[in-house]
Amino acid sequence: MFKSVFAPNKSRSVMLSKNLTKAFRPKLYSTAATAKKSSFFSKAKSILLYSTLFTTVGTISYFSYELYEESHPPVQVPQAATFKNGSPKKNLVILGSGWGSVTLLKNLDTSLYNVTVVSPRNYFLFTPLLPSTPVGTVELKSIIEPVRSICRRAKGEVLYLDAEATDIDIKNKKVTVSNEKEGLLKDLPYDYLVVGVGAQSTTFGIPGVFEHASFLKEITDAQSIRSKIMNNIEKAATLSLNDPERKRLLSFVVVGGGPTGVEFAAELQDYVDQDLRKWIPELSKEINVTLVEALPNILNMFDKSLVGYAQDLFAKHKINLKLKTMVKNVDDSKIEAKCDGESIEIPYGVLVWATGNAPRPFAKKIMQALAPVQNNRRGLLINDKLQLLGVDDGSIFAIGDCTFHKGLFPTAQVAHEEGEYLADVLQSNYAIDQLKFKISQNRDNVEEFANLSKSLISLEASIKNFNYIHAGALAYIGNDKAIADLAIGQSKYRWAGAWTFWFWKGSYLAMCMSFKNRMLIALDWMKVQFIGRDSSV
Numbered sequence: 001m002f003k004s005v006f007a008p009n010k011s012r013s014v015m016l017s018k019n020l021t022k023a024f025r026p027k028l029y030s031t032a033a034t035a036k037k038s039s040f041f042s043k044a045k046s047i048l049l050y051s052t053l054f055t056t057v058g059t060i061s062y063f064s065y066e067l068y069e070e071s072h073p074p075v076q077v078p079q080a081a082t083f084k085n086g087s088p089k090k091n092l093v094i095l096g097s098g099w100g101s102v103t104l105l106k107n108l109d110t111s112l113y114n115v116t117v118v119s120p121r122n123y124f125l126f127t128p129l130l131p132s133t134p135v136g137t138v139e140l141k142s143i144i145e146p147v148r149s150i151c152r153r154a155k156g157e158v159l160y161l162d163a164e165a166t167d168i169d170i171k172n173k174k175v176t177v178s179n180e181k182e183g184l185l186k187d188l189p190y191d192y193l194v195v196g197v198g199a200q201s202t203t204f205g206i207p208g209v210f211e212h213a214s215f216l217k218e219i220t221d222a223q224s225i226r227s228k229i230m231n232n233i234e235k236a237a238t239l240s241l242n243d244p245e246r247k248r249l250l251s252f253v254v255v256g257g258g259p260t261g262v263e264f265a266a267e268l269q270d271y272v273d274q275d276l277r278k279w280i281p282e283l284s285k286e287i288n289v290t291l292v293e294a295l296p297n298i299l300n301m302f303d304k305s306l307v308g309y310a311q312d313l314f315a316k317h318k319i320n321l322k323l324k325t326m327v328k329n330v331d332d333s334k335i336e337a338k339c340d341g342e343s344i345e346i347p348y349g350v351l352v353w354a355t356g357n358a359p360r361p362f363a364k365k366i367m368q369a370l371a372p373v374q375n376n377r378r379g380l381l382i383n384d385k386l387q388l389l390g391v392d393d394g395s396i397f398a399i400g401d402c403t404f405h406k407g408l409f410p411t412a413q414v415a416h417e418e419g420e421y422l423a424d425v426l427q428s429n430y431a432i433d434q435l436k437f438k439i440s441q442n443r444d445n446v447e448e449f450a451n452l453s454k455s456l457i458s459l460e461a462s463i464k465n466f467n468y469i470h471a472g473a474l475a476y477i478g479n480d481k482a483i484a485d486l487a488i489g490q491s492k493y494r495w496a497g498a499w500t501f502w503f504w505k506g507s508y509l510a511m512c513m514s515f516k517n518r519m520l521i522a523l524d525w526m527k528v529q530f531i532g533r534d535s536s537v
Helices: 002-006 010-071 099-107 127-132 147-152 219-237 244-249 259-279 304-316 361-369 412-441 446-461 498-511 515-531
Strands: 091-095 114-118 123-125 144-146 158-161 164-169 174-179 184-189 192-195 199-201 251-255 288-292 319-322 325-330 334-339 342-347 350-353 357-359 396-398 472-478 481-488 491-497
Touching (some): 010 515, 091 099, 099 114, 099 147, 099 192, 099 412, 123 147, 127 259, 127 472, 144 515, 164 361, 192 361, 192 412, 219 350, 244 251, 251 259, 259 288, 259 304, 259 319, 259 472, 304 472, 304 481, 304 491, 357 361, 472 498, 481 498, 491 498, 498 515
Parallel strands (some): 091 114, 091 192, 114 158, 192 396, 251 288, 251 350, 288 319
Antiparallel strands (some): 164 174, 174 184, 199 357, 334 342, 472 481, 481 491
């Protein structure tokens, strides 16, 4: 009996083995699948980790290289009276440190000339972001690049004079420069002169504008506007709610519906909504931003659909638009204007004037010297090769906002393209001057003289007229939104919204004159995103 119970049974063993195998098989499969999945995630993590590591190292290396290159300029070719072949090295004088002049300087092989830059402003100002500075979206130091740094990075030695051109002797090719603070008064001889002195704000002869309005063209303007805004806020906080003076102090008016006026109004309203509302919530509700424009719409250079989008956004975010409103008079507390034929008064605490350009005193001097050819009150007249009309030998060029030419507008984009074009022209002029020198040395060699003369004629004919290619227009309109009216070849692209705002940012970073500026501006934007703008003066 015991044998029958405990003796091994083959059929039972086989059955038990099958049952055990069946019982544990799903677990074995499950374990294998888990291991496979774990291996996949492990590989993915490794790939992500190494990708992040390589990207970080690559980015840091790129940034370090660019910053090192900018801060360690190479040895420059010194200035000299002649080249090695005995030909005279010509003097090139560049007046101004704006878009046109600096672009020319960065694109020109400065070893071909004895280059002197004259400007009372010893820095280049990245003007597209100037409207962002009064409220602290971008710091002022982030949008300037020292002229001496730009000069030092050029191939050939460039002299910089902190001075202003005050007079010109076109016949004897001399320009007088002076610096009243330093007592400098000097005559600079030139073979080629580039006038890029820019323009100053115009008041259109409206009484009171010059005395009471703040302009927005220079660093000092931005500093003054910020100080006025902050002081008005603090003064208003000391007054009672029903005091009319409190309401006036908190009324900020911008005159001019172009990109500068629109972007400043948008930045100001952002500052109120995103920062002041957190720190002084009750008072921030009383702040009123008004944009005044004489035309029926703002941003006249943009497509109508984009203009409509911008105006709707302004209305949504409570920026008071006063269109078809012509300013007639300004005093220390209000604007007198006409809107649709009716006289109105607009009280203000801070008035920012962001419309119109007028020639600077030196441009007026040139106009007087070249009258009656230079007879346009809007700027210096130039031909299709950017040469000043009235100068027969073509030795004076004018670029940027100080000029007036059909089809060209006073924008950074136009001045930038003019600077690039003029760099090519001056390098061609160097080759022409070298050919002329060789011709003068080979007058007795008939065959060589003829060949050189043909080359000279061909080279002079190869200099084409300036052809402005409009790439489009960008404008920030507030609340992290922008509009873009782009022209790429024959195609037109019109964008608006939050994604366009990122495109606006990327475009302006790409346009910066130095890598240092790109980094500083990007860091400023990050700072505003994470900790906001400062609310002190």
